[in-house]
Amino acid sequence: xxxxxxxxxxxxxxxxxxxxxxxxxxxxxxxxxxxxxxxxxxxxxxxxxxxxxxxxxxxxxxxxxxxxxxxxxxxxxxxxxxxxxxxxxxxxxxxxxxxxxxxxxxxxxxxxxxxxxxxxxxxxxxxxxxxxxxxxxxxxxxxxxxxxxxxxxxxxxxxxxxxxxxxxxxxxxxxxxxxxxxxxxxxxxxxxxxxxxxxxxxxxxxxxxxxxxxxxxxxxxxxxxxxxxxxxxxxxxxxxxxxxxxxxxxxxxxxxxxxxxxxxxxxxxxxxxxxxxxxxxxxxxxxxxxxxxxxxxxxxxx
Amino acid sequence: xxxxxxxxxxxxxxxxxxxxxxxxxxxxxxxxxxxxxxxxxxxxxxxxxxxxxxxxxxxxxxxxxxxxxxxxxxxxxxxxxxxxxxxxxxxxxxxxxxxxxxxxxxxxxxxxxxxxxxxxxxxxxxxxxxxxxxxxxxxxxxxxxxxxxxxxxxxxxxxxxxxxxxxxxxxxxxxxxxxxxxxxxxxxxxxxxxxxxxxxxxxxxxxxxxxxxxxxxxxxxxxxxxxxxxxxxxxxxxxxxxxxxxxxxxxxxxxxxxxxxxxxxxxxxxxxxxxxxxxxxxxxxxxxxxxxxxx
Numbered sequence: 006x007x008x009x010x011x012x013x014x015x016x017x018x019x020x021x022x023x024x025x026x027x028x029x030x031x032x033x034x035x036x037x038x039x040x041x042x043x044x045x046x047x048x049x050x051x052x053x054x055x056x057x058x059x060x061x062x063x064x065x066x067x068x069x070x071x072x073x074x075x076x077x078x079x080x081x082x083x084x085x086x087x088x089x090x091x092x093x094x095x096x097x098x099x100x101x102x103x104x105x106x107x108x109x110x111x112x113x114x115x116x117x118x119x120x121x122x123x124x125x126x127x128x129x130x131x132x133x134x135x136x137x138x139x140x141x142x143x144x145x146x147x148x149x150x151x152x153x154x155x156x157x158x159x160x161x162x163x164x165x166x167x168x169x170x171x172x173x174x175x176x177x178x179x180x181x182x183x184x185x186x187x188x189x190x191x192x193x194x195x196x197x198x199x200x201x202x203x204x205x206x207x208x209x210x211x212x213x214x215x216x217x218x219x220x221x222x223x224x225x226x227x228x229x230x231x232x233x234x235x236x237x238x239x240x241x242x243x244x245x246x247x248x249x250x251x252x253x254x255x256x257x258x259x260x261x262x263x264x265x266x267x268x269x270x271x272x273x274x275x276x277x278x279x280x281x282x283x284x285x286x287x288x289x290x291x292x293x294x295x296x297x298x299x300x301x302x303x304x305x306x307x
Numbered sequence: 308x309x310x311x312x313x314x315x316x317x318x319x320x321x322x323x324x325x326x327x328x329x330x331x332x333x334x335x336x337x338x339x340x341x342x343x344x345x346x347x348x349x350x351x352x353x354x355x356x357x358x359x360x361x362x363x364x365x366x367x368x369x370x371x372x373x374x375x376x377x378x379x380x381x382x383x384x385x386x387x388x389x390x391x392x393x394x395x396x397x398x399x400x401x402x403x404x405x406x407x408x409x410x411x412x413x414x415x416x417x418x419x420x421x422x423x424x425x426x427x428x429x430x431x432x433x434x435x436x437x438x439x440x441x442x443x444x445x446x447x448x449x450x451x452x453x454x455x456x457x458x459x460x461x462x463x464x465x466x467x468x469x470x471x472x473x474x475x476x477x478x479x480x481x482x483x484x485x486x487x488x489x490x491x492x493x494x495x496x497x498x499x500x501x502x503x504x505x506x507x508x509x510x511x512x513x514x515x516x517x518x519x520x521x522x523x524x525x526x527x528x529x530x531x532x533x534x535x536x537x538x539x540x541x542x543x544x545x546x547x548x549x550x551x552x553x554x555x556x557x558x559x560x561x562x563x564x565x566x567x568x569x570x571x572x573x574x575x576x577x578x579x580x581x582x583x584x585x586x587x588x589x590x591x592x593x594x595x596x597x598x599x600x601x602x
Binding site: 033036037077078081082085113117120121124125127128133144145146147149150151153154155157158160161162165191192195196198199200202203204206207209210211213214218219 | 313315316330331333334337338339340341343344345346347348350351352354355356358359387391392394395398399401402403404532533538540541544566567570571574575578582
């Protein structure tokens with residue numbers, strides 16, 4: 006999708022730098038500290054954003070894939086992990102099940118759920134060209150290999166369809182009866198496409214070389230502009246992330262699951278951390294919702 | 308005491324450093340256009356293969372194509388094709404916390420294939436000419452010579468590809484197999500195996516690599532993500548539960564190597580001979596740059 010097609014105020018329309026900053030911060034802090042309130046907030050915000058972006062399909066993903074995985078994670082931890090001082094009951098193996106390992110299991114399940122949901126959203130709003138933009142600055146040749154490979158996959162699929170059609174026209178592999186025959190036909194097509202791919206690669210390479218590949222610094226065209234909005238978003242994300250790190254690094258807030266579950270820190274510090282974390286996690290959803298509201302209201306005024 | 312999350316982050320960090328080392332080496336070499344294109348073509352073929360078989364989980368040709376890339380292009384390119392194939396295919400299947408582990412797994416498989424098989428033998432493992440038609444697998448297996456000429460040690464060595472084309476012509480009529488096992492082993496020791504034995508070794512390597520390298524790395528990543536206690540019991544439990552899937556994956560890899568390796572390596576050899584695609588990996592930077600600058 007080109008930049009013009011995105012609603013200009015949405016998270017997706019932001020520059021890749023604040024985009025990656027957001028996902029990096031949210032996933033890293035969720036995984037790093039395992040603060041129970043932070044995990045819950047992170048999970049809820051990720052789920053809300055996923056539901057906003059994909060509605061029913063996100064709901065189906067959460068119900069059929071995510072919840073079973075989370076349940077499994079929540080059950081597995083107390084079954085294998087016997088640390089903690091509060092023993093609830095004993096397993097048939099004689100190992101104790103502790104309240105702490107149960108808490109930890111639930112926290113771990115929330116963490117996995119939140120991370121998978123953030124990645125679900127990432128795959129929706131961060132198309133490959135944003136990552137290629139970032140890599141293109143750091144490792145231009147590798148980014149070129151990647152973008153060529155991404156472009157070649159549909160190219161080969163289309164060529165495979167043409168080859169199949171041509172072979173069908175010759176009377177080969179038409180509605181082949183057995184599975185073996187069909188598999189052999191598929192491998193024949195793959196073989197033809199491989200030859201064609203390798204031979205056309207030579208043309209591409211020669212063309213690249215003759216147009217001066219590797220003779221100077223590569224420039225990269227991009228449609229992304231670091232607008233005032235993107236700068237503000239980046240500043241907010243960096244400040245909020247830094248604040249969260251400071252709370253934990255200075256010991257103002259601490260979390261321990263073993264040997265005894267403990268939330269350390271003054272209530273005020275806890276509350277401040279939660280407010281900042283909520284603002285950070287809800288950031289993309291707030292942007293998208295505000296954009297939708299302003300769009301609807303301006304449509305009403307017409 | 309590290310918590311679960313920190314073990315995961317630590318392992319991802321180590322993997323990212325390892326990947327960065329390979330990438331920086333690749334960038335620093337300033338690869339030629341032909342190398343860049345070859346890498347992207349093989350990566351794209353592996354990804355298209357995974358996409359083509361998406362309806363059969365674990366039954367994917369990615370590992371086989373990565374191994375073929377390693378055999379044809381060497382350890383470093385094998386690693387890059389493997390890592391890039393995992394990365395690129397996740398643009399279609401979804402990036403997630405598993406991406407770095409898949410990249411490392413496939414990268415190592417391609418690298419090992421390159422270390423073990425690249426340059427040791429003639430590039431192609433088969434004696435059939437690449438006609439664009441896939442020869443019937445069984446004819447492929449029976450129609451080979453037991454001993455091919457020993458090109459590597461010939462004082463005036465004919466081009467391997469020429470030899471293999473000739474071998475294909477000679478073997479148009481399938482001959483019955485003669486399983487001369489001591490002879491085969493002697494040939495193996497001397498570094499001149501029949502193409503059948505070479506193919507068998509490649510297939511065995513493919514199966515073992517998937518079960519022993521790729522599978523455990525990716526399964527261990529699930530342990531790092533899901534479970535807090537990193538003990539040998541949980542590791543064994545996770546590896547055991549992953550084994551059936553890894554065995555399917557290994558069987559798929561062996562199958563794809565069996566049918567794809569002879570033809571694909573033959574095609575790569577043909578392109579190498581026809582266009583010099585994989586030769587001369589070092590670029591003559593200075594001269595090229597001067598030529599362009601003073602034009």
